[in-house]
Amino acid sequence: MLANAFFALQQQIPEGFAPVTGGPQIEQIPAAPLVIASYAFFLLLMVFYLWTIWRRIGKVETEMHALERRQAEKR
């Protein structure tokens, strides 16, 4: 009986917002953006990580060349 009363109360439409029509609705979270975001994030992460490795190797190489020049001048 309490359940019926609760259900009847739920059926009353609150003021202000547009009501749902055609029975109870279940909210759905779209899956496609989540799947795309996951794979796109992986791609971006790998590109970024490879870029950081490439940049760090480049920095060390530049420093090594500078040192080699300084060593050559010293001789």
Place this chain on the structure above:
Amino acid sequence: MKKVFVPLVVVVAAMFVAAPIAIAEADYESTMLLVQKIFYFHFATWMAMTAAIAVCGVASLVYLFKGSKIADWCAVASAELVVVFGIFGLFSGSLWGRKAWGVWWQWDARVTMATMLVLVFLGYLMVRKYGGPGSEKLAAAMGIFGAATSPFVYKSVDWWRTIHPQTTVMKTLGEKWPGAWLLVLFCSAAFVLLTVLLLAARVRLEAMRSRLDEMYLALED
């Protein structure tokens, strides 16, 4: 490694082109439908992370007790990969959880422990960067304990009540859904080979840094 590096790059690149196509063509899972397709890279990234953790643990042990420079380079390189793959694992899990659990984040035993594991290896890298002289040995100890923690993370879903799928999902997948099982194996193989490539590139960087230090010392003399 130099001889196989380029062919391996080609193989891994081909695998990473083929994997998304195969994933797109794979059947939907019966209850989760499209969002379950996150699983293929999500699981594979944890496999890659596990491989990197194993390398870091063993290399840290070798460095601590034998003092091998190469082991130290492997340890720091693999610790970085643990963090990179861990970040993707947590991110992809969060996206999957948004649909499957209805939330972006859940303080579930597996999710929380996996985060802690990533933080341990992030700590390893911070010790290496800011720890000053002798930080290599301190970091090696962190690498060993980080590796020792990983089996607990794996078994957490069986030991505690969690909403994360249990390890039995993977054990029965081969029988229930052979197509998905093969695809998971393929993606995992691609990720592990990618780990090998990235590890080789990072170890080369560490070797170059070591050579640079030697050059500075030689110049001072």
